[in-house]
Amino acid sequence: MHAYRTHTCGALTTADVGTEVRVSGWVHRKRDHGGVLFVDLRDHYGITQVVAKADSDPLRTLESLRLESVVTIDGHVVARAAEAINPRMATGEIEIVADSVTILSTAAELPLPVAGEQDYPEDIRLRYRFLDLRRETLHANIVKRTKIISDMRRRMEGIGFTEYSTPILTASSPEGARDFLVPSRIHAGKFYALPQAPQQYKQLLMVAGFDRYFQIAPCFRDEDPRADRLPGEFYQLDLEMSFVTQEDVWNTMEPVIAQVFEQFADGKPVTPAGSFPRIPHAEALLKYGSDKPDLRNPILITDVTEHFVGSGFGIFASLVDSGSVIRAIPAPGAGAGSRKFFDEMNNWARGEGYSGLGYINIKDGVPGGPIAKNHGEEATAKLIEALGLGPNDGVFFAAGKESQAAKLAGLARTRVGETLDLIDKDRFDLCWIVDFPFYEYDEDTKSVDFAHNPFSMPQGGLDALNNQDPLTINAYQYDMVCNGYEIASGSIRNQSPELMVKAFELVGLSQQDVEDRFGGLYRAFQYGAPPHGGMAAGVDRIVMLLCGAQNLREITLFPMNQRAEDLLMGAPSAAEFKQLRELHVRVVEPQAKA
Numbered sequence: 001m002h003a004y005r006t007h008t009c010g011a012l013t014t015a016d017v018g019t020e021v022r023v024s025g026w027v028h029r030k031r032d033h034g035g036v037l038f039v040d041l042r043d044h045y046g047i048t049q050v051v052a053k054a055d056s057d058p059l060r061t062l063e064s065l066r067l068e069s070v071v072t073i074d075g076h077v078v079a080r081a082a083e084a085i086n087p088r089m090a091t092g093e094i095e096i097v098a099d100s101v102t103i104l105s106t107a108a109e110l111p112l113p114v115a116g117e118q119d120y121p122e123d124i125r126l127r128y129r130f131l132d133l134r135r136e137t138l139h140a141n142i143v144k145r146t147k148i149i150s151d152m153r154r155r156m157e158g159i160g161f162t163e164y165s166t167p168i169l170t171a172s173s174p175e176g177a178r179d180f181l182v183p184s185r186i187h188a189g190k191f192y193a194l195p196q197a198p199q200q201y202k203q204l205l206m207v208a209g210f211d212r213y214f215q216i217a218p219c220f221r222d223e224d225p226r227a228d229r230l231p232g233e234f235y236q237l238d239l240e241m242s243f244v245t246q247e248d249v250w251n252t253m254e255p256v257i258a259q260v261f262e263q264f265a266d267g268k269p270v271t272p273a274g275s276f277p278r279i280p281h282a283e284a285l286l287k288y289g290s291d292k293p294d295l296r297n298p299i300l301i302t303d304v305t306e307h308f309v310g311s312g313f314g315i316f317a318s319l320v321d322s323g324s325v326i327r328a329i330p331a332p333g334a335g336a337g338s339r340k341f342f343d344e345m346n347n348w349a350r351g352e353g354y355s356g357l358g359y360i361n362i363k364d365g366v367p368g369g370p371i372a373k374n375h376g377e378e379a380t381a382k383l384i385e386a387l388g389l390g391p392n393d394g395v396f397f398a399a400g401k402e403s404q405a406a407k408l409a410g411l412a413r414t415r416v417g418e419t420l421d422l423i424d425k426d427r428f429d430l431c432w433i434v435d436f437p438f439y440e441y442d443e444d445t446k447s448v449d450f451a452h453n454p455f456s457m458p459q460g461g462l463d464a465l466n467n468q469d470p471l472t473i474n475a476y477q478y479d480m481v482c483n484g485y486e487i488a489s490g491s492i493r494n495q496s497p498e499l500m501v502k503a504f505e506l507v508g509l510s511q512q513d514v515e516d517r518f519g520g521l522y523r524a525f526q527y528g529a530p531p532h533g534g535m536a537a538g539v540d541r542i543v544m545l546l547c548g549a550q551n552l553r554e555i556t557l558f559p560m561n562q563r564a565e566d567l568l569m570g571a572p573s574a575a576e577f578k579q580l581r582e583l584h585v586r587v588v589e590p591q592a593k594a
Contacts, residue, residue: 004072004104010046014093016077021096023048024072024104026134027065029115037062040115041073041096044139049086049095050075058098068107068114068131074100122553127567129558141555145543148264149216152237152539155256161214161239166201168218172517173200178222180232188584194220197536199455200521202240203493206532207524214239216539228485228541230552231564237488240534246476246492249533250276250432257480257488257537261428264546269427276480277431284433289327289398289410291436294484295429297417301409304328304397307383313374316358319399327398327409328387331416334394335362341419342369345396348415354408358397360384365391414484428482428545435459436477439470439506449507452477455521456491457533458503465502480537487542490535497525 004024012021025043032038035054039062040047050073052059058073065071075096086092111127112120114134125132133139153163169192172179179193195201197219205213217238225231241249251274258273277295284291287300305325308316316326334341342359349357360372362384372380389395396416398408417423438458440451448470456475458464464473480488494500500522501511515522543555553559560566580587 008045009041009043009048010090012048012077012091012094012096014079017079017094018077020074020076022072022074023050023096025070026114027062027067027069027071027107030062030067032063035059038095039098041071042134046090048091049080049089050098051078051095052098052101056098058101061101061103062098065103066107066109068110068134069103070105070107072102072104073098074102122561123567126553126559126561129568133557138554141543141547141549142557144264144547145539145555148260148543148546149235149539151260151263152256153216155259156214156237156239159252159256161212162210163215164205164210164213165215166195166198166205166217168194170195170201173197180220180222183583183585185582185584196221197236198238199453200518202238202534203455203495203521203532204524206240206242206493207495207527207529209242211242212239213241213534217536225560225562225564228544228552230540230556231560231562234552235539237537237539238534239536240532242530242532244492244531244533246434246478246533249490249492249535250278250478253480253488253535253537257542258430260542261430261482261546265428271428271430278434279431280435281433281437281474282435285406285410286327289406289408289413290484291433291479292481292484292486293410293431293433294414294417294423295431295481296423296425296427296483297413298422299330299332299413299417301406301413302328302330302387304383304386307379307386308375311374311379312376313358313371316371316397316399324400325402325405327405328383329396329398329409329412329416330387330389331359331394331396331420332390332422333392334416334420335368336392339368342394342396345412345415345419349398349408349412352408352411354398354400354404357408357412358399359394361394362389362391371397430480430482430487433479433481434477435474436479437471438473438475438477438503441471447508451475452489453491454503454507455493455500457494458499462496462499462502465499465506470506476533478535480535482542482545485541485545486538487545488535488537490533492531492533495525495529495531497522500525 001022006022009023009025023041025041028040028042028047030037030039037052037059039050041050052062073096075098077094078097080093080095112124112131114131117137169182172193173196177196179196182192184190184192198217202213215238217236218233219236220233254276255273258270261270281291284293286303289301303325305320308320308326311317339361342361346356358371360367360369367380367384387395396412398405398412437451439448442449456477459474459476460468476492478490479486494503501514504514540552540555544552547555549555558568
């Protein structure tokens with residue numbers, strides 16, 4: 001017999017009744033039933049119930065142990081009584097009567113419970129992550145994550161992609177976040193950077209003739225954390241293709257992503273491949289107030305600026321005169337309720353830093369609220385007809401400069417949809433957001449900057465860069481969105497050195513700057529570069545969605561906390577003086593704030 005187990009804790013069935021077995025695992029729960037001790041023994045594969053009879057050596061041994069101690073149990077399998085069968089367990093029809101118990105490792109008093117799914121302070125969970133990972137939901141999420149990644153690899157290989165590994169120590173790249181820098185010991189005063197993405201390397205692979213590349217790539221960005229973005233590192237399904245248009249990329253990757261979702265969606269509907277909506281960026285901002293819209297929400301935002309030109313509602317009329325816009329957010333059925341909902345929405349908007357939300361509430365066909373009162377009966381009737389509102393609907397209005405109004409309207413759309421329970425949370429709606437602007441105006445620096453990937457191909461090419469207002473140029477840039485989360489981003493790349501230089505000149509960099517900062521890519525484009533494009537899908541966000549988690553920490557093995565600290569391993573930590581001297585680095589303490 002094996003030293004530790006003949007079966008795992010998830011393997012035994014009624015077919016094993018009467019056999020002698022050996023199992024090993026953690027003491028998950030204990031229940032004393034009048035001198036008979038029932039123990040749930042847990043391993044990676046499942047839970048098996050063990051019975052220790054009264055006045056037996058196994059009972060005395062198990063009784064003395066704390067939960068999470070590790071034991072080996074020898075015993076024989078018996079069928080449970082009909083009334084004791086647990087249909088929720090794979091092993092729920094049997095139990096093991098313990099003949100002997102061997103203690104492999106005793107557990108100290110637990111800093112957090114493993115059995116059950118109670119909420120627990122995050123700092124404790126992260127400091128004792130090895131215990132947290134034993135908990136059922138988190139353990140299952142990590143297993144599911146691994147299966148999803150394996151499925152992605154299999155599907156990519158199945159359509160002719162080959163996985164290539166790109167360097168981790170590289171040069172700084174303008175990916176939109178701060179780099180993690182690594183000081184060089186050999187080259188004093190110089191630094192490597194951890195890759196924010198393998199962007200330049202995968203383009204170089206296309207120039208080198210590898211045609212279809214992918215990898216499950218680790219990426220590193222020194223940025224502030226949030227629920228859908230961990231500090232430090234993340235993983236993406238990175239890919240690049242040669243001799244393709246953006247339609248080729250979409251048609252290639254829609255089936256991969258759709259099939260991954262279908263495989264792990266537990267039966268929930270998924271937007272089928274070939275039918276992902278393709279929504280221009282400007283349209284997304286208008287209709288949804290966001291470039292990552294949740295299409296499960298049926299509410300559509302409408303621009304109603306023209307309805308308030310010369311309106312009796314003076315606040316909106318003056319805003320329109322000054323160049324602001326007015327966006328309408330319908331609230332289906334809300335007018336039938338009390339005014340409380342409308343007042344709460346207005347207070348919510350103020351709490352978000354806005355001046356508020358105007359509204360009209362229609363009850364039994366009669367519009368109410370300050371806007372209806374002042375806008376005028378005929379003008380209000382035209383507005384209601386234009387919006388297609390029903391006799392008991394409501395509508396909110398976001399006013400301000402275009403970007404500000406769009407953002408407030410988008411937030412209000414989400415809140416109205418959630419409050420009125422309009423969002424079907426049991427499906428996955430996917431789409432493409434296309435035609436992103438190539439440049440944007442940076443209010444802080446008062447200058448033009450790249451809106452997204454600086455290596456994208458501008459629509460119109462060199463002619464557009466030479467002759468158009470940069471802020472009117474779109475890129476062959478696209479995002480894939482699911483349920484309000486950006487899960488992938490990509491573009492068709494610029495492969496012309498002349499076009500590359502011109503694109504960077506418009507943000508204030510010279511040809512020499514381009515050669516100095518992106519010399520490898522710039523040189524490569526001068527020796528025959530094929531048209532190419534690709535994308536990167538966020539593995540962590542996809543797994544989070546498929547696990548139904550609300551935070552990336554619930555699908556990540558050893559995450560950092562909100563302050564970018566690894567509480568388990570104690571990182572970041574101070575370096576020894578010898579290490580700093582070898583790296584030619586001196587620590588400069590931050591100045592105290594006045």
